[in-house]
Amino acid sequence: MFEKSSWIRLPRNVVVGHGVLDETVAAVEGLYLDGRPLVVTSPTPKAIAADRVADLFAEAGFDPAMVVVEEASFAEVQRVIDRAREEDAGFLVGVGGGKPIDLAKMAADELGQALVSVPTAASHDGIVSGRGSVPEKDTRHSVAADPPVAVVADTEVLAEAPWRLTTAGCADIISNYTAVKDWQLAHRLKNVEYSEYAGALSQMTAEMLVGSAGSIKRGLEESAWIVVKALVSSGVAMSIAGSSRPASGAEHLISHQLDRIAPGTALHGHQVGVASVLTEYLHSGADGEWKQVRDALQSLGAPTTAAELGHDPEDIVEAATTAHTIRDRYTILGDGLSREAAMEAATVTGIIG
Ligand SMILES: NC(=O)C1=CN([C@@H]2O[C@H](COP(=O)(O)OP(=O)(O)OC[C@H]3O[C@@H](n4cnc5c(N)ncnc54)[C@H](O)[C@@H]3O)[C@@H](O)[C@H]2O)C=CC1
Ligand SMILES: O=C(CO)COP(=O)(O)O
Ligand SMILES: [Zn+2]
Numbered sequence: 001m002f003e004k005s006s007w008i009r010l011p012r013n014v015v016v017g018h019g020v021l022d023e024t025v026a027a028v029e030g031l032y033l034d035g036r037p038l039v040v041t042s043p044t045p046k047a048i049a050a051d052r053v054a055d056l057f058a059e060a061g062f063d064p065a066m067v068v069v070e071e072a073s074f075a076e077v078q079r080v081i082d083r084a085r086e087e088d089a090g091f092l093v094g095v096g097g098g099k100p101i102d103l104a105k106m107a108a109d110e111l112g113q114a115l116v117s118v119p120t121a122a123s124h125d126g127i128v129s130g131r132g133s134v135p136e137k138d139t140r141h142s143v144a145a146d147p148p149v150a151v152v153a154d155t156e157v158l159a160e161a162p163w164r165l166t167t168a169g170c171a172d173i174i175s176n177y178t179a180v181k182d183w184q185l186a187h188r189l190k191n192v193e194y195s196e197y198a199g200a201l202s203q204m205t206a207e208m209l210v211g212s213a214g215s216i217k218r219g220l221e222e223s224a225w226i227v228v229k230a231l232v233s234s235g236v237a238m239s240i241a242g243s244s245r246p247a248s249g250a251e252h253l254i255s256h257q258l259d260r261i262a263p264g265t266a267l268h269g270h271q272v273g274v275a276s277v278l279t280e281y282l283h284s285g286a287d288g289e290w291k292q293v294r295d296a297l298q299s300l301g302a303p304t305t306a307a308e309l310g311h312d313p314e315d316i317v318e319a320a321t322t323a324h325t326i327r328d329r330y331t332i333l334g335d336g337l338s339r340e341a342a343m344e345a346a347t348v349t350g351i352i353g
Contacts, residue, residue, distance in 0.1 A: 008240055009130050011117075013150040016228055018221065021154040024053050024118060025060045028091075031149050033114055035090015039066040040080055040104035045096030045120040049157055053095055053118055065089060072099045072134050080107035091116065094148070097165070098124035098133075098268060101148075106132035109145035117148035121165035122158045122227040123269055125172050127151060128235035131244045133256075139326050140256040142244045151232070158224035163301070166227055168269025170216065171302040173230045175251045175272040176206040176237075177293060178279045178332075182249030185283075186330040195241045202237040202246035205230050213299045250282075250323060250331035251275035257319035257326060258311060266309040273297045274309055274351055278320060281345045282332045290349050306352050313352035317342045
């Protein structure tokens, strides 16, 4: 008898467009959310959007509370949970980049409450995903959590954010190429469950973004629109898969290691993009498709070298040779790259000089 079952959890309202921040309250009406909202944000997004979101809820009679988080960590998730309990919050509203949204998502999941996601940067594909990505000691967890019930992505806000945040979002999407290759490899070699739909959606999202590169330009609000649609689509692929596999392979493991080796040096999206050039080389060799990945990143204005990331060459080599240890996720890194192989891959691809 066929007894398999799975849940695909998706947001209910995804509102994207110019000035839609003002529709945040409308986006949650009809979702049966009770009680006070707790706005979870980080320092810069607070001034850009979170104070305004709190004002909108206050004007609508919701009596919002706010907590400002500093870093992605389990201690910060706990601080948000404690604050939600103290304030007797009924639902959470994550406002900012990937970090406050991840923290709010995981806290909401633990509290059994709904999350509303309000991105202020098109910098990552966790905007709608049912995942939270948090470092802990020598490892980096990809934690299942309910996805947001509503997403409010104001393209005016996203377009005014520093351009590098948008190119980071583009690179997070381009990394889907190698993430899917890693997932297929793990399926073939380790019998890891693979979803054709999620894999195809993730890959198609990257292809469509690269196909639109000519319209993704600094100062064009349409760019924010194109990129955020891709980020939503990639997040949906993760929800279909029930894992971050469609959007996170060896290139993400390398980026997570870079975060440990040299914290705060470069954006998540930029790191996964550069690492994707390296892992594509490992997948398809010197004459393979790594040049297409590099060219796609270049065409979107994202970094392709260690120097552009601000990382020492040695950081890249260390991250590449240790990344296989941080998670039980089979990838092209296998049981680990030798130092010589990592040097060769990073040199041939021009990541290090
Ligand atoms: N849960 C998931 O499925 C995913 C999670 N992530 C996680 O998201 C994080 C990366 O996201 P980021 O957005 O790069 O990190 P982040 O939240 O640290 O934001 C990066 C920087 O941009 C600033 N910022 C945000 N909006 C701004 C605006 N409008 N104007 C000026 N500055 C602004 C922030 O203050 C911060 O300094 C990582 O921790 C990564 O692991 C990334 C992809 C998927
Ligand atoms: O960043 C991600 C997808 O872009 C997901 O990262 P994790 O695999 O760490 O959850
Ligand atoms: Zn990512």
